[in-house]
Amino acid sequence: MKFGRFEQQGRIFYGTVEGGEVSELEGSILGSYRATPRKHALASLKTLVPCLPPNFYCAGLNYAAHIEWANRRTGGNRKPPEKADIGYRSANALAATGEAIVIPADSPGPVQFEGELVAVIGKIARNLSEKDALSCVLGYTLGNDVSERTWQKQDRTLWRAKNCDTFKPMGPFIATGIDPMKLTITIKVNGATAAEYGTEKMLFSAQHYIAQISRYMTLQPGDVVWLGTDGATEPDLKDGDTVEVIQKDIGTLRNPVKRAKA
Amino acid sequence: MKFGRFEQQGRIFYGTVEGGEVSELEGSILGSYRATPRKHALASLKTLVPCLPPNFYCAGLNYAAHIEWANRRTGGNRKPPEKADIGYRSANALAATGEAIVIPADSPGPVQFEGELVAVIGKIARNLSEKDALSCVLGYTLGNDVSERTWQKQDRTLWRAKNCDTFKPMGPFIATGIDPMKLTITIKVNGATAAEYGTEKMLFSAQHYIAQISRYMTLQPGDVVWLGTDGATEPDLKDGDTVEVIQKDIGTLRNPVKRAKA
Numbered sequence: 001m002k003f004g005r006f007e008q009q010g011r012i013f014y015g016t017v018e019g020g021e022v023s024e025l026e027g028s029i030l031g032s033y034r035a036t037p038r039k040h041a042l043a044s045l046k047t048l049v050p051c052l053p054p055n056f057y058c059a060g061l062n063y064a065a066h067i068e069w070a071n072r073r074t075g076g077n078r079k080p081p082e083k084a085d086i087g088y089r090s091a092n093a094l095a096a097t098g099e100a101i102v103i104p105a106d107s108p109g110p111v112q113f114e115g116e117l118v119a120v121i122g123k124i125a126r127n128l129s130e131k132d133a134l135s136c137v138l139g140y141t142l143g144n145d146v147s148e149r150t151w152q153k154q155d156r157t158l159w160r161a162k163n164c165d166t167f168k169p170m171g172p173f174i175a176t177g178i179d180p181m182k183l184t185i186t187i188k189v190n191g192a193t194a195a196e197y198g199t200e201k202m203l204f205s206a207q208h209y210i211a212q213i214s215r216y217m218t219l220q221p222g223d224v225v226w227l228g229t230d231g232a233t234e235p236d237l238k239d240g241d242t243v244e245v246i247q248k249d250i251g252t253l254r255n256p257v258k259r260a261k262a
Numbered sequence: 263m264k265f266g267r268f269e270q271q272g273r274i275f276y277g278t279v280e281g282g283e284v285s286e287l288e289g290s291i292l293g294s295y296r297a298t299p300r301k302h303a304l305a306s307l308k309t310l311v312p313c314l315p316p317n318f319y320c321a322g323l324n325y326a327a328h329i330e331w332a333n334r335r336t337g338g339n340r341k342p343p344e345k346a347d348i349g350y351r352s353a354n355a356l357a358a359t360g361e362a363i364v365i366p367a368d369s370p371g372p373v374q375f376e377g378e379l380v381a382v383i384g385k386i387a388r389n390l391s392e393k394d395a396l397s398c399v400l401g402y403t404l405g406n407d408v409s410e411r412t413w414q415k416q417d418r419t420l421w422r423a424k425n426c427d428t429f430k431p432m433g434p435f436i437a438t439g440i441d442p443m444k445l446t447i448t449i450k451v452n453g454a455t456a457a458e459y460g461t462e463k464m465l466f467s468a469q470h471y472i473a474q475i476s477r478y479m480t481l482q483p484g485d486v487v488w489l490g491t492d493g494a495t496e497p498d499l500k501d502g503d504t505v506e507v508i509q510k511d512i513g514t515l516r517n518p519v520k521r522a523k524a
Contacts, residue, residue, distance in 0.1 A: 052316075054314075054353050054354070055352045055353055055354050056352075057352075060418070060419070081418055083417075083418075085417045085418040085419045085421055085422075086419060086421035087419050087421070088350045088351075088352055088419075088421075088425075089350075090317045090318075090319075090350055090479070091316050091317055092316070092317050092479045092480055092481075092482065092485075093479070104477075104478060126427075155345075155347045156322070156343055156345075156347040157322070157347045157348060157349050157350075159347055159348035159349070159350075159475075159478070159479075160347075160478050163350075163478070163479065164478040164479065165388075165478065165479055165480050213421075215366075216366060216421075216422050216425070216426040216427065217352070217354045217355070217421075217425060217426065217427055218354055218427050219354075220354065223354075
């Protein structure tokens with residue numbers, strides 16, 4: 001099943017998506033909901049970010065080939081992390097599919113994509129074992145962890161590098177019943193494949209990350225866990241580009257890129 | 263004026279606080295609200311965290327004497343930050359006044375308080391000048407940036423060190439019409455003053471931090487900006503302690519400390 005969050009003339013609702021049709025739901029997919037008889041053409045609705053996360057967790061470095069590429073590109077010597085320490089992003093930066101990624105006028109660049117699998121938490125959870133970790137997951141969506149590499153290097157934190165408004169596209173839908181460790185994620189820039197990887201190469205599995213978080217933190221419905229990206233994250237993004245993060249069961253997260261005027 | 267958020271038999275509402283009395287409001291202090299004729303004894307209500315932040319910003323290092331103390335205590339050589347880079351905390355960790363700070367069973371310690379002033383954003387804001395920065399602030403509350411120092415040193419991020427459930431007490435109330443740069447913050451442990459400082463010693467002012475954030479991020483009603491702590495953060499907290507963060511216009515944020523059983 002595929003859930004989405006939609007807007008029609010100012011009214012916001014959840015729905016299930018099948019092909020080009022949305023069946024409207026009453027209530028929230030993060031609490032309780034029921035079907036309605038109302039159907040809409042997907043193209044007639046604005047697709048919103050599929051949830052508004054109370055907590056926004058991310059894995060950061062979680063694939064070896066991405067770390068190796070970053071070291072080659074920056075002359076760095078970063079080692080793979082020894083354990084699944086959790087990073088954070090901030091909800092201000094979320095953008096829906098179709099919305100522009102806006103590069104700030106003063107960005108020295110480069111600005112790059114990082115296409116990621118995202119676990120969406122469906123129920124309150126604490127102290128889960130790795131074996132049971134996915135029991136709290138509603139489903140999976142896609143994220144683009146857009147990154148300003150100069151600020152990432154120069155600032156004391158990742159605030160501007162990763163959390164500028166629009167730097168966190170997420171969506172388009174939440175797919176249920178898929179195995180997060182057996183997915184192929186493809187990133188395209190202007191229609192050409194820029195990167196493609198399998199989620200089985202995660203250094204720490206979705207299960208491991210979620211179990212680790214739940215040892216110290218109560219997971220909440222709507223929380224998201226971004227699971228990292230693999231490989232190179234080139235070409236650099238520039239005004240006029242379109243970037244897509246694609247997984248066949250979830251759909252295509254597609255965002256144009258604009259540069260703000262000074 | 264002092265705003266609070268309260269619960270009575272499962273019903274949640276905002277109110278204004280005067281002495282021991284709460285005047286109930288209808289609506290939200292983060293949107294629109296109006297007075298009601300309903301009055302309550304403050305002691306008859308559960309005081310909640312005064313807002314649930316969509317974005318949880320923090321200054322991190324923002325006072326010279328705290329950095330000097332931390333360097334002495336840890337043998338470190340941390341310099342004062344050169345600019346106001348923003349950090350993040352996570353809403354799962356919030357705790358209301360009166361609720362226990364729970365030290366995880368596997369914490370090597372020490373666990374320490376950091377008493378802070380917190381700006382609460384009241385309206386949507388972007389690109390504010392320093393001069394106008396406080397125009398988006400609804401008022402000020404208090405925060406205790408509880409920190410597990412071993413994890414702070416050992417982990418790649420501050421996730422467990424700063425964001426375990428209950429590690430972010432915030433409250434008790436939001437005071438309006440006060441100058442954030444002219445306040446005295448007192449921290450007491452078991453009734454004895456452990457630290458006291460004036461907010462005029464911030465390295466980067468509340469105005470500067472808020473203006474900086476707003477250059478890249480849209481501030482949202484309910485967002486909070488924690489502004490850092492000064493001086494030493496001792497004695498270490500242990501099971502059975504009570505820690506208070508006090509500012510006379512805002513009130514007293516008081517939390518007992520417990521250690522979880524293994």
